[in-house]
């Protein structure tokens with residue numbers, strides 16, 4: 029009967045109870061939505077990092093990462109042979125990279141020059157899809173270069189324009205070559221686009237005096253699960269080279285994923301704190317306007333623990349109604365948005381690209397986050413009901429009845 | 432039975448002893464026995480409510496003892512008092528004070544639930560009580576749909592439900608018209624006769640005083656006169 033008293037008490041002030049239910053539902057929904065957005069962004073960042081930037085695995089000379097010099101190279105044939113035998117590999121691209129300058133009549137800009145095999149760039153990361161002007165390397169022509177949109181805008185470069193690339197060769201001599209822009213590309217990561225230009229690998233190797241060599245291998249696996257096996261295999265095959273997964277190559281991406289947990293939890297806590305204030309306020313009102321009745325209950329023999337239980341139960345019931353409603357909304361919205369995606373370019377413009385995110389986010393609501401929200405909301409509701417319940421206990425029955 | 436059910440010993444109550452002291456009950460000695468039908472009378476402010484609250488353990492006296500069946504209730508803790516009331520004392524308040532969200536039946540049953548009485552016995556007891564106060568047909572109605580007199584009769588059933596030692600009623604007829612007041616008194620008198628239930632009620636209504644078998648008059652918190660205990 030304690031249950032049915034608590035239950036019926038809820039409906040004495042229908043609007044007020046509905047307001048609490050609505051705020052619980054809203055809190056749960058908002059929390060779940062923000063969490064799903066965070067995770068969607070995290071997934072998107074990882075997807076971009078893998079599909080557009082670093083692929084699953086990369087191989088370099090151990091010293092390469094210290095100064096990115098072309099002297100730290102490997103033989104292309106040896107890599108091709110090892111990769112052919114590696115299980116789970118979908119595609120790979122061998123590159124030669126050099127640090128240098130891009131210059132034209134208007135000025136110059138520091139760049140990383142990537143000598144690539146066009147066909148391999150298409151199989152590993154669909155590079156041809158990023159072309160927004162001109163073409164992705166014309167097989168008929170020589171000395172072509174692809175530049176990123178941001179750099180093109182900055183230096184007023186257009187397809188057909190001539191530029192000069194200057195860099196240090198394997199012997200530390202300054203080399204330069206004239207190139208013609210064949211196309212402008214744009215990925216989801218604007219800072220990377222500004223820094224990277226792409227030329228044919230054979231041409232760059234010639235200029236560097238290191239034919240048949242490369243400095244970087246990017247490997248795309250059939251799936252995330254294949255990474256560990258391939259990494260172990262390659263490390264054994266190529267003991268003098270360094271094999272790394274995207275987690276170590278792009279530590280900021282991995283960091284984003286782990287900070288997602290923390291930051292989404294903080295958001296949940298903030299929402300839940302607002303909820304707690306609402307609950308404390310409302311339940312306190314509910315208790316104070318029933319002082320007379322509570323005094324009577326104590327007079328006729330309702331113990332304090334039962335009284336306490338009644339107030340807590342009322343709060344828990346409200347939460348129990350609000351939670352599923354909030355989740356119903358969150359789930360429905362997530363079902364829809366995780367398929368259609370949210371186009372953030374409408375509100376954020378190019379900001380998303382400046383931070384290396386795609387414009388369309390597909391929200392993702394992991395199950396363990398759902399239970400975390402439920403648990404947090406419930407514990408909060410319980411804690412928030414303690415003060416009003418304690419207030420009810422501290423009423424003096426005689427005083428309460430007099431009023 | 433001549434053993435006193437309630438023994439009030441030298442009880443005084445002073446409100447606000449630290450600021451503006453208000454002596455509400457002064458040095459009261461009283462004995463109540465089983466089966467009494469006693470009116471506590473006196474002008475407004477003479478200390479009737481205060482004394483009833485002290486007897487019922489709702490309020491603590493500043494001085495003195497209240498011994499009920501050998502237990503000095505002034506020594507009990509707040510929670511012990513609540514449990515003591517649940518099993519020994521029935522209350523009827525001036526303004527009915529039923530639980531508004533429960534039906535008449537549930538209001539009476541609630542006490543039995545608190546006592547942990549099993550369902551079958553609860554049902555029978557509630558049924559019998561509601562019938563004996565003439566509300567057998569209003570069992571499933573909420574208090575708001577009952578008249579004042581009917582609500583007070585539910586309150587009397589509720590007070591009786593726990594089979595208490597005695598029932599304390601503070602001006603139970605004050606909010607009732609004379610017909611409802613007479614009806615309530617009839618029921619109380621009947622229960623007093625049939626179940627030997629002890630009633631102690633405060634009132635300043637002359638027609639109610641007429642019905643009492645013992646009349647204790649309070650003046651400025653003192654017992655001014657007492658017609659003495661009369662058994663059933």
Ligand SMILES: Nc1ncnc2c1ncn2[C@@H]1O[C@H](COP(=O)(O)OP(=O)(O)O)[C@@H](O)[C@H]1O
Nearest residue numbers: 446447453455474475476477478479480481482
């Ligand atoms: N809570 C209180 N604080 C201070 N004085 C009180 C309080 N309750 C009652 N009194 C005073 O105690 C006296 C007795 O009051 P009460 O017992 O209510 O009398 P009655 O019920 O006979 O009208 C009155 O003078 C009243 O003003």
Ligand SMILES: [Mg+2]
Nearest residue numbers: 479480481601
């Ligand atoms: Mg009074």
